[in-house]
Amino acid sequence: MGVYEILIHPEKCVGCRICQLSCSFLYNGKYLPAFSRIELHDIYELTPKIEFSEDCIKCGHCARHCLYGALEIIEVNEN
């Protein structure tokens, strides 16, 4: 699994949570956004806040699932 830089474009986020769902399923084996490594706040407010938790390893899984361009993946280190 590679390590990536992930650029966040909160203005493109629609609040679909697909990033959280995909992350939590990969690392927890269930769809559990509360334990996702990508944190969403105020998703239906004017500007959503998107942050990565401390245990996020920047695997890029969430960004690959994002359908709205809110997460942009930039490869920095291919292992």
Added chain:
Amino acid sequence: MNWYGYTGKILEINLSDEKISSTGEDLKDVKKFLGGMGMNFFLGAERLKPRTNPLSPDNIIVLGTGPMVGTIMPGASRTSGFSKFPATGAVASVCGGMSFGFHLKQAGYDHIILSGKADKPKYLYIFDDHIDLVNADKIWGLDIVETTNLMWRKYDDCGVIAIGQAGENLVFGAITLIDKTSTLGRGGLGAIMGSKNLKAIVVKGSKGIEIANPKQFNKLYDSFIDRVRKYPHRDSWIELGMLRSLPVGMILNAKGEKKKARQCSDRNYLKNIKFRRIGCPSCPMADKDILEIREGKFEGLLNYTSSIINPFLMFTSDGLSSYDRAIKIFDVISRYGLDSLTITSLFDFISRMIDQGSLTNKDLGFEWKKDYNTYEHLIEIITYRNGIGNILADGWKEITRLKANLEEEMLTIKGLDVVFEPRFLKLGTMEFEQVVNPKGAHVASGGSPTYVGAGGGIEKMKSHFNRMGIPESAVDRLFRPPKKEMNINVGRLTRYSEDWYTILTSFGLCARAQMNRFYSLELVTSFYNAITGLNLKVDEIRLAAERSWNLMKLMNVKEGFSRQDDAFPKNWFTPLKYGENKLEFYDFYGNVKINRDIAKQLLDDYYDERGWDKENGTPSTHKLKELGLTRYLL
């Protein structure tokens, strides 16, 4: 047992004695009714006594999601509601989007059942196993937006169903909003919550959803998303949202109002109205709106809506002269928890009655003008039940209390104003289903390839029929209409539109055209089996949908509904004056003028296709036996 997709749990709350219990679902019931809407019917039928007063403590509210909600399944976010509705007296299902269902599943529940009445205003807070009925004295009287914002500030990430002042004051048509955006409860769910002293339901969770066969699911998911990404119109759907499905300017142009039509253009929407796009959980085709008025008297106003079409449809009314006024009025309506479709119809109705002298200013108690201020006044007096507002708040059926003989002039079905007008849109299943559904005129469950003129030629129709899982043996009958030139039999097709809607809504899937187009019965059955591991066959899913619909119908037969309630509005058989145009009632392809004989034949065909008794328009004993529903006859 291990539940996959489903949580297997139902939360029951009696608001009168605050008894709270969590019970397990029975697998055999789940297989029979699927979830969401279907299971709501089952749970409701087991508990709701016929002839219950909708606004009494004996009425119940069942909220349900579906086995796919809470997962990444594309478009799975629906919350279904069941109750007996005051506007119509029907036992019915309502449905909405946004995040309530998602959070409910995360909290560990497939359904909530609410009964009784709280002794004073309360809101229900659910966080996993922690359930609390919280004093709502301080928020009673707030509007839906204020209430939802307050809950989001207090509980952070959560789903909220709230009522506004209209619900509190038991306005028969009051609705609720999910996350201050998605409408839930046409026909009076807001009033039912109000009658129970229940201001809001707030839910969040941290339990998560497991699925049975991740490998199979991921394969299906990747292929599905690949189709979505490659869909050539996806970008324009995301850009325009629901404006892409119904260009309201077309309606205004037909009315001869070109200046207003321009204000509903894609260009004006994008340049002056759209703030940003939001979407429901797991949705790849987000279409909800945050709107902003950027100039003029209402500069700075922000409005959340499930569809830009809602405020734009209000704009078709003669009382509103500019788009910003329409959005402002729509925002007021949304905050109070009124139904914008009903208020628009009511405004137009009163205007017409004043024009033709059937109503006078004296009858109303104030001077009627076709303007913004009158609109605002109408909304205020209905919400707070002032003056004649107290009569109007009791719904269309009570308007004759205002003045006799108005009933003939109303364009309603079973007490709700017509949403899909066939003299403008032609007679598709959306239009026809309003007549046969006990819940009366409504938006959702008649969707089919005939939606707003879509569908195209016969071959395309056939491919959609196949997608919806219509049995091969029925297809020939669908092409045998009362008159050959009509090409399709909308009466017979409506049965399958309802069943397809039931399947989607029981799974928790979105039925809007832009998502619906990616689903087929075969595909959603494969997804269902990968998620739940229950390995149901296509035929079993189809039968479960039919069983659910028949149970809903049977409940309404017990409420007193029969064929005579399935009446086409008389006005449909007379021309509709629309600007300079006179529009008449034609079949879907516009080839045959629909008269009463054809309408009767279409009703006969609908009942026949359902296997129901044609004379009474009710499920036959044979059909109920076939579906295992005979015990509900008692």
